[in-house]
Amino acid sequence: MARKPGLLLPLLLLLLGPAPARSFGQLPLILNTWPFKNATMAAWKTLAAGGSALDAVESGCATCEQQQCDGSVGFGGSPDESGETTLDAMIMDGTTMNVGAVGDLRRVKNAIGVARKVLEHTTHTLLAGEAATKFAESMGFINEDLSTNVSQALHSDWLARNCQPNYWKNVIPDSSKYCGPYKPPTMVKRDGIAYKDPAHSYSHDTIGMVVIHKMGNIAAGTSTNGIKFKIPGRIGDSPLPGSGAYADDMVGAAAATGDGDILMRFVPSYQAVEYMRRGENPTTACEKVISRIQKYFPKFFGAVICANVTGSYGYYSEMLTYLYTLHFEFNYTVTFRRIQLMGKGSKGGQLEASRRSGDNSADWFMTPKVKTEMRYDRTLCGNG
Numbered sequence: 001m002a003r004k005p006g007l008l009l010p011l012l013l014l015l016l017g018p019a020p021a022r023s024f025g026q027l028p029l030i031l032n033t034w035p036f037k038n039a040t041m042a043a044w045k046t047l048a049a050g051g052s053a054l055d056a057v058e059s060g061c062a063t064c065e066q067q068q069c070d071g072s073v074g075f076g077g078s079p080d081e082s083g084e085t086t087l088d089a090m091i092m093d094g095t096t097m098n099v100g101a102v103g104d105l106r107r108v109k110n111a112i113g114v115a116r117k118v119l120e121h122t123t124h125t126l127l128a129g130e131a132a133t134k135f136a137e138s139m140g141f142i143n144e145d146l147s148t149n150v151s152q153a154l155h156s157d158w159l160a161r162n163c164q165p166n167y168w169k170n171v172i173p174d175s176s177k178y179c180g181p182y183k184p185p186t187m188v189k190r191d192g193i194a195y196k197d198p199a200h201s202y203s204h205d206t207i208g209m210v211v212i213h214k215m216g217n218i219a220a221g222t223s224t225n226g227i228k229f230k231i232p233g234r235i236g237d238s239p240l241p242g243s244g245a246y247a248d249d250m251v252g253a254a255a256a257t258g259d260g261d262i263l264m265r266f267v268p269s270y271q272a273v274e275y276m277r278r279g280e281n282p283t284t285a286c287e288k289v290i291s292r293i294q295k296y297f298p299k300f301f302g303a304v305i306c307a308n309v310t311g312s313y314g315y316y317s318e319m320l321t322y323l324y325t326l327h328f329e330f331n332y333t334v335t336f337r338r339i340q341l342m343g344k345g346s347k348g349g350q351l352e353a354s355r356r357s358g359d360n361s362a363d364w365f366m367t368p369k370v371k372t373e374m375r376y377d378r379t380l381c382g383n384g
């Protein structure tokens with residue numbers, strides 16, 4: 001069951017002062033995939049400085065683009081078959097249901113920034129390829145090479161390994177042994193839903209971020225350089241609204257990460273938000289999404305993070321090792337959590353996180369720096 005938008009609750013919270021009831025006190029919330037702590041912190045600083053939820057998502061994802069989080073976000077990572085790095089990103093405003101996104105963006109580092117410009121300055125949702133680069137240039141972004149020594153070395157190694165792994169099937173020459181160019185054989189043997197073991201792909205990933213402002217505005221976004229050695233032109237789930245991320249102020253938000261070619265067929269972030277709209281808690285919503293995918297693709301790997309309007313969050317993971325969250329406790333202190341996940345089939349959320357934080361297992365911490373910022377924020381935001 002969908003409840004009324006979260007707007008009223010934080011307002012109430014402000015009116016009541018610094019000792020509101022426990023169930024109202026989880027906002028703002030920042031939640032992102034992977035141990036990208038600097039991204040979480042950047043989003044937090046943006047909120048603390050008076051920025052909107054959209055601003056926070058943009059600065060968080062942009063931080064990952066600059067710092068090349070895990071090599072899987074930003075320039076110099078995941079070269080495609082031709083050796084080029086291309087970027088996908090999306091940002092969604094859950095208040096207006098406006099979305100900006102770019103796919104297969106070339107030679108521009110700040111993909112989430114370009115996505116934000118699509119949102120702010122066009123009535124379109126998604127721009128792709130060279131034309132997206134032209135758009136970016138017209139918006140003042142620099143056109144520059146995204147290759148680095150690292151991405152070039154990855155690509156040469158791949159060529160030296162006979163272009164293994166790759167993402168072709170049912171082609172001549174045999175793509176499991178040789179490089180292309182490939183052609184379809186005259187008689188294509190149908191292989192049903194045979195699924196290539198994606199073990200080689202575990203390294204690729206994406207930042208997915210959800211931010212809920214203390215006033216209840218919700219935004220979500222993603223940024224990635226896709227998968228290594230993808231076929232040029234491939235766009236993953238990340239820039240697709242409802243797949244990579246989704247946000248709706250009435251309900252909450254979700255973001256997904258993992259095998260994007262499979263993920264996008266199930267529109268998982270939209271589906272998770274819809275489960276929450278029907279009354280599921282965030283953990284169950286995330287879990288149901290993954291189990292739907294696994295019915296068809298038992299070897300699927302991926303994860304979904306979910307948060308509802310009241311700031312409760314959950315996750316279900318077949319791959320993630322860590323999550324970072326940052327949110328207010330009900331007494332206006334900030335909790336910054338590093339949640340270590342337990343491998344395949346990990347799920348959980350707030351309750352589990354609190355329990356774990358209680359057992360001193362070092363899965364969470366609050367740095368002095370965060371404490372300082374928290375006080376700053378209390379003065380700044382706590383008074384309106």
Ligand SMILES: *[C@@H]1O[C@H](CO)[C@@H](O)[C@H](O)[C@H]1NC(C)=O
Pocket residue numbers: 038067
């Ligand atoms: C996080 O930011 C700090 C300071 O800006 C930097 O020194 C550090 O390398 C960053 N961490 C990562 C994983 O990029």
Ligand SMILES: *[C@@H]1O[C@H](CO)[C@@H](O)[C@H](O)[C@H]1NC(C)=O
Pocket residue numbers: 149
């Ligand atoms: C990249 O490689 C070139 C030559 O192969 C070298 O001159 C340059 O210093 C390298 N750059 C970095 C950042 O390592």
Ligand SMILES: *[C@@H]1O[C@H](CO)[C@@H](O)[C@H](O)[C@H]1NC(C)=O
Pocket residue numbers: 003281282308309310311312
């Ligand atoms: C959000 O999830 C929490 C935890 O499951 C639940 O207690 C709360 O009622 C949910 N909020 C809404 C608005 O559904």
Ligand SMILES: *[C@@H]1O[C@H](CO)[C@@H](O)[C@H](O)[C@H]1NC(C)=O
Pocket residue numbers: 329331333334335
């Ligand atoms: C306020 O937050 C701190 C730090 O998270 C916690 O230790 C403390 O118990 C909280 N205060 C109350 C009244 O619960």
